[in-house]
Amino acid sequence: MINVAVLGYGTVGSGVVEVIEGNNAQVSANAQDDLHVKYILDLRDFPEDPYGDRVVHDINVILEDPEVSIVCEAMGGVGAAYEFTKKALAAGKSVCTSNKELVAKHGSELMALAKEHCCNYMFEASVGGGIPIIRPINTSLTAENILVIQGIINGTTNYILTKMGNEGTDFAQALRQAQEKGYAERDPEADVEGYDACRKLAILTSLMTGKNVDPEKIYTEGITKITSEDFVYAKAAGLSVKLLATGRRMEDGSILAMVAPFLIGENHPLAMVNDVFNAVFVTGNMVGDTMYYGRGAGKLPTASAVVADVIQCALNPGRTLPGGWSAEAADLADIADTEQSYFVRARREAKAQVEEMFSGRVFELEGRKEDFGFFTDAMKEREFSEKYASLGDKALGRIRMA
C-alpha cells in the first residue's frame, strides 16, 4: 500500500483524489502497489464529501506519519506551499505538483533538497496541464541537443485570441466571455499579461539548459495591446495572432527566452491550435520538430499529470530520478539582438515616414481611411524599437512575425 497526502482540496486537489480513486485499477496496476489517499489537508471541512473523513488541518499529521511517502501539493502560491514542500521533502517524502509559480521560483532548490533526501520533486502538471511535456524532455529527448522550445502554453489567452480572430470582438469583450466560461479568472492579469506563460517558459528553458532561468528575467509581453483593428489586417493577410512562448539556443550558447504575441501564417502548425488548447514544439538537432498537444488546463487533465508523477515516485522509492536543473543561472540573450520581421499599424499621415524608415511592404485595406499596415523586412529588435518609438502617437500597434 502506498499512502498519498493531498495538500489543498480545491480544483486540482479534488481532481487528484478523483483520478486516484476513479481510475484506481489502472493507477495501482501502474504503480505496482495499491495507491491510496490517506490525508487531505485543507483549512475547511468537507462533511458531505465522500472523502471528507480524510481531511486534516495540521500539516504535521502528514509530515509525522511515516506511512505517507508521497505528497501532492495542490495549494498554489509560493507561501505555505513552499514551506510545506520543503518540510515534506526534508522528511523524505516525494512531492508532486502543478504549481508552476513555485517550480519556476524555487525549483532548483527544491530538487536539490529532494536529492539530498533521496526522494523526488516532480511537476509534469506545471506546464501544459495533462499534456506530457516535462517527462518527454527528461526521458525521451535525452539524445538531443534541444535547439528550440516554442509553443502556446496559456489557454486563457489562446481562447481570447481565438475569439477575437473568429468573431471580430475586441479584447475586453473576449476577456469577458472567457471569464463567463470560467477560462479566465476574475483578476486576469497573470494570464493576459503573459506572467503565467512566462513561469511555464522558465521551467521549459531551465529543463532545456539544465540551468536556472529566472522568470523575472524573461522578456514578457501580454495580449492586452492587441486590438480588433490588428485582427482586421491579420485576417486579410491570412495570419493568426498567437501568444508564443519561445526558448531558443543562440549561436553563442545563450538562451533567448521570450513571451510575446506573434503573427503566424495559416500553414504554421500552431495556427490550428485554438481555444483553450496548448501545444509545444520541441526541436532537437537530431529528431527535428516534435510537438505535444492537448488541453493545457482543467481539473482532471491537470490531476492526471500529477498522478502520473505520483506513480513514478511510487515506482522509485528511495531514488531521485534524473532531470531538472541546477541553481546556476542560465545565460539569457538580450532580445534587442534578435532579428525578425514586424507588422506595424500606423496612422495614414505617417505613411511616407514609415516607408522611408523601414524596408518592407505597405499593406493597405480598402475602406480604411485612418490607418494602414506595413510588414517590415527582417531587422534587429533594437533598431526596430527605436524607429517605431520615433513614430510617437502615429504608431497604432506592432506585432512580431513568427
Next chain:
Amino acid sequence: MINVAVLGYGTVGSGVVEVIEGNNAQVSANAQDDLHVKYILDLRDFPEDPYGDRVVHDINVILEDPEVSIVCEAMGGVGAAYEFTKKALAAGKSVCTSNKELVAKHGSELMALAKEHCCNYMFEASVGGGIPIIRPINTSLTAENILVIQGIINGTTNYILTKMGNEGTDFAQALRQAQEKGYAERDPEADVEGYDACRKLAILTSLMTGKNVDPEKIYTEGITKITSEDFVYAKAAGLSVKLLATGRRMEDGSILAMVAPFLIGENHPLAMVNDVFNAVFVTGNMVGDTMYYGRGAGKLPTASAVVADVIQCALNPGRTLPGGWSAEAADLADIADTEQSYFVRARREAKAQVEEMFSGRVFELEGRKEDFGFFTDAMKEREFSEKYASLGDKALGRIRMA
C-alpha cells in the same frame, strides 16, 4: 563507461552511431556515464568509415563480452534479428530497437525474456520514428484509462495521399514520386497495403490493453484503391483522405483495431498532418485528447529514439522497467459491428438504386457524367458491406468517414 553494440550498419544503425558520437556530451550526461559504441555487427566491412575499426562479423564477440551491457538491434526482419535479440537478452544485455515487425510479432516473448534476465527490451523508435509515444504511454498516461489511440503512423502513404490531394495525381504517379524522393521502397507493398501501419497499431493497442494484439488479426486496408476521382469529390466536399490507424476500447471491453483510409474534415486536427509527418492522438478518460507529432521516420529521428531507450537502459542496470504487455491475447472487436458513415462513388445508372438502398445524401459534381457521390448516414459496417457489394460493378469506390 557504458559499452553499446550496434547490430546492422544500415540506415538506422549508422544513425545510432552518429547520434551517440555526435551528441556524446548530452547522451553521456543524461546516461550519467560515458556512453560508447564498442562494436558494430555487420556482414560487410567499412574500411573508409570513421568507426570501421569497431566492425565485427560474429555476434558471439558481442554476446561473450561482459563489458557490453546494451545492444541496439538495427537489422530489421524477424529472422536473425529475432535470434540475436533472444541471445542478447538471455545474456542479460538490454536490447533497443526500431524493428516494428519483430516487436509486433514477438514483443511479449522478448519482454518476458528481458524480465527473466533483469534487463530491458525497448522499442520507442518502432512507432512514430523520433516522436516520443511509447514512453509517454508507459510513463506519463499511467493514471488514464486509455479509450482511443488514433493516428497517422505511416509516412509513405501520408506523402502519397498528400500529393494526390494537392496535385490531383493518381496513385501510381504519386507512388513513383515517393519512390524518387526515397520515401517509398522499390517494393512498396508493406507501406501502401497498410502492413507497416498495422504492425505499429498492434504495438500501440498491445500497450493500451496490456495484452497481445496479433497484427494478423487487425483489419487492414491500404490506399491502393483510392483514386484521383475519389479526391475530386473529397476536395469538393472540403475533406482529406488519410490512412488512419485506430485502436478503440468498445463498450464490452473489447478493442477495435483497424487500419484503413478515412475521409476527414479540414478542421479535424489530423487534417494538417501532411507529407511524411506522423501524428498520434491518445485519448484518456481523465486527460481527454493528447497528441504527439513529428517526423515518423528518417535515419536520425529514428536513431534518436533508439538512443533515448539506450539511455534509459543505462540508467537502470539490473532493473526491468514497467510497461509492455503479456502473451495473453487481447479481445478484438469485429469491425462488422462498428458503425460509421461512408462515402460511396458509383456509376450514374445506379443512382436510383443507391438512393433507395441507403439513407443519406447525394453529392453530385457539375461536369461529371459517369459517376456521382453519396454520403450515407451512420450505419453498421456489416449492413453497409452487403449493400455496397450488391451494387456489383456499378460501385466505383467507398471510403469510411471519420
